[in-house]
Amino acid sequence: MNHLLEILLALSLVFNFVLLGSTRIGACVIWMAMQGALYSLVPLIAGEEITPRILVLATAALAMKGGIFPWLLIRLRRRTSFHFEVEPYIGFIASLLVGVCLLAAAATLGQRIHLTAGGYNEGLLTTAFFTILTGLLLITTRRKAVMQVVGYLVLENGIYLFGVGTVVEAPMLVELGVLLDAFVAVFVMSIAVYNLSRKFEVTDVDKLAELKG
Amino acid sequence: MFDAAILWSVLLLPAIAGTTAAVWPWRRGAVGWMVVATVASAAMEGATAVAVWQGGRSITTAGGWLFADGLSAFHLAVMAIVFTLCGLYSLVYFSPRGDGHPLAPHPARRFAALWLGAQAAMTLLLVSNNLGLMWVGMESTTLLTAFLVSLHPTKVSLEATWKYLMICSVGIAFAFMGTLIAAAAVPEAGRAIAGGLLWTVMMREASHLDPTLMRIAFVFLAVGYGTKAGLAPMHNWLPDAHSQAPGPVSAMFSSFMLNAALFCILRYLPITRAATGTAFASHLLVFFGVASIVIAAAFILSQSDAKRLLAYCSVEHLGIICLAFGLGPLGAFAGLFHTLNHAVCKSLAFFSVARLGQRYGSHDMTILRGALRANRVWGIGLLASFLALIGVAPFAILMSELALVRAAVHAAAWLPLVVFLGGGTLIFITMLRRAIHMTMGAVPQGVAIAHDGRTASLVVWLPILLLLTLGLWMPQPLRTALQQAAAVVGGTP
Structure with missing residues (x-):
């Protein structure tokens, strides 16, 4: 495991905690994007040699995760919400404490799962699991619809890192398809949030509670 | 050459038609185009299925990336039936005459494009190796149908x-x-050959796969795809989406999209079984099946909205199908047969309820009364589909449920059998009462008595005839097709 990768993973752990503690939606989008950008660099650092295939994928991932996603979300937040606060169901301190527990769980999982794949390491798996769990926590505990999309993208970041760490050779077409799907997902979610806020002035998901039983 | 032609055309036909619909230049005719293209694509899907059955082997192209075996062929056939019926029904539902909900030019274009796109996406998942x-x-599929x-x-x-x-995006992320x-x-x-994640290669190498990892993988896959299949306890999105969507969309969701998600789990079932060498995967499916039946029964009891009732009924039936697949080879046959019966029957049920809902202006079952008088054709459709859904003889659903009971007895799965029969009885009583209330009696004031045209009669009588025929007699080709598909699920294609 090289040092650059270690630093990168440590940095992204910090990002997860920052995401859980941030009070502003705009800041969360930026942190999410920076985390995504970091992860898209992992294949370049972790691999022994840089093939054109890795280069293309890393560039595509960087452009999506570091550029297009945050741009879409910032634009969306600007158009839809008069409030810039995250408004969680559970407090920020509580979020951070749950975060610590999730990190412990992720570390246990990372040690337990023995992947036969070469080139993986415990640190990478732990970080990936922690990022996935952080994403789920953000989706379930944040009131603003935009923040749920941010949570979904954090989850996607985690899965991307997990994929980089485990599967050595998924075909390029599939990987690009996955990236494209994530892009369309964000796009579709943005339209849904936009419609909700424009037509019905709803930006909070807890106001979406008419359908029951 | 023949393989390539047929697989590419079944995939590209709806995709190209959908793109055309997206840029449809005229103000009118987008829905008409969608119906023509859907039926044409369905014919192509049927042809693909027949090609597989006739040849008695799977057909492959694109370097092994695309293929259709017995399991895909069966699902393609079910898909062809569902999409043909739903396409024809769209003509009635979105009709500008009577009390239909006609679509303005822009939404019509969007509907046609997304519908055909979804058809292409579902075909892709059925034929990808x-x-x-x-x-x-x-x-x-999720993104296009949202x-x-x-x-x-x-x-x-x-x-x-x-x-x-x-919910479905997170679920699919887990998958x-x-x-x-x-x-x-x-x-x-095995990486060099299996690097492409090819199903055929993984099947061949199944006994060499890492059992622990395969077990973890199957849990993620069952939960992930299971969310999309509406299995409890991940079903929360389903009643909302099914009750709010327009009639043809609810029918397509319930009759085929859920089964398409289950199809993805079925692909992994034989691999996991061979890799782990235990019944772990089957037990997980039985668990989800039983949970779905219990939860559906509980919610059906207290339901007042007809479309939500049908949505929970789908949770129940997907649970039944899932349970069947967990019960070994006999169960696989029953589950596939039930997939076909449920698809035909649930389409009809959603058609009738949605159309009557347009007439009554509500899906509330206290308002929806006297349907047989208000509109005879749809009243018959409603009554027949409800009776078939709860398993009244001689409709075909009873036959597949009996096959399931046989499989459960054979596998000595007593607890699931008791839950299935208990839940089924509760749902039987509730839905029978609801069906009688909705169809018999006087029409409420303010609801006009009217008749729909020939298309309406066609989409009502066709499913009823099909269900009656299959209930009384199973044609040999269908039996062979079911056996071929069940063999794939069982791991001996």
Whole structure:
């Protein structure tokens, strides 16, 4: 495991905690994007040699995760919400404490799962699991619809890192398809949030509670 | 050459037609185009299925990435039936005459494009041999159908769209984790060939896969794809989306989209069984099946909205199908037969309830009374489909449920059998009462008595005849097709 990768993973752990503690939606989008950008660099650092295939994928991932996603979300937040606060169901301190527990769980999982794949390491798996769990926590505990999309993208970041760490050779077409799907997902979610806020002035998901039983 | 032609055309036909619909230049005719293209694509799907059955082998192209075996052929056939019926029904539902909900030019174009796109995505997942590509197909289905739910944008329909998008996206993300872990379970030596995550290669190498990883992978896959299949306890999005979507969309969701998600789990079932060498995967399916039946029964009891009732009924039936697949070879046969019967029957049920809902202006079962008088054809459709759904003789659902009971007895799965019979009885009583209330009696004031045209009669009588025929007699070709598909699920194609 090289040092650059270690630093990168440590940095992204910090990002997860920052995401859980941030009070502003705009800041969360930026942190999410920076985390995504970091992860898209992992294949370049972790691999022994840089093939054109890795280069293309890393560039595509960087452009999506570091550029297009945050741009879409910032634009969306600007158009839809008069409030810039995250408004969680559970407090920020509580979020951070749950975060610590999730990190412990992720570390246990990372040690337990023995992947036969070469080139993986415990640190990478732990970080990936922690990022996935952080994403789920953000989706379930944040009131603003935009923040749920941010949570979904954090989850996607985690899965991307997990994929980089485990599967050595998924075909390029599939990987690009996955990236494209994530892009369309964000796009579709943005339209849904936009419609909700424009037509019905709803930006909070807890106001979406008419359908029951 | 023949293989390539047929597989590419079944895939590209709806995709190209959908793109055409997206840029449809005229103000009118988008829905008409969608019906023509849907039926044409369905014919192509049927032809693909027949090609597989006739040849008695799977057909392959694109370097092994695309293929159709017995299991895909059977699902393609079911899909062809469902999409043909739903396409024809769209003509009635969106008709500008009577009390239909005609679509303005822009929404009509969007509906046609998204509908055909969804058809293409579902075809892709059915004919992809690459498990990654199959995932892409499933995910695309969610994204393409999201705005079909809020085709008539209201606050509640957007609420349903949002829940559908969020819950299913997270679910599908889990399925992707599962796909990655399954890929990691391939031993180092097999990587070079299995690098493409090809199903056929993984089947061949199944006994060399890492059992622990495969077990973890299957949990992720069952939860992930199970979310999309509406299995309890991940079913929360389903009643909302099904009740808010326009009639043809609810029918398509319930009759085929859920089964398409289950199809993805079925692809992994024989691999996991061979890799782990235990009944672990089957037990998990039995668990989800039983949970779905119990939860559906509980919610059906207290339901007042007819479309939500049908949505929970879908949770029940998907639970029954899932349970059947967990019961070994006999169960696989029963589950596949039930898939066909449920698809035909649930289409008819949603057609009738949605059309009557347009006439009554509500899906509330206290308002929806006297349907047989208000509109005879749809009243008959409603009564027949409800009776068939709860398993009244001689409709075909009773036959597949009996086959399930036989499989359960054979597998000595007593507890699931008791839950299935108990839940089934509760649902039988509730839904029978509801069906009688909705169809008999006087028509409420303010509801006009009217008749729909020939298309309406066609989409009502065709499913009824099919269900009656299959209930009384199973043609030999169908039996062979079911056996071929069940053999794939059982791991002995």
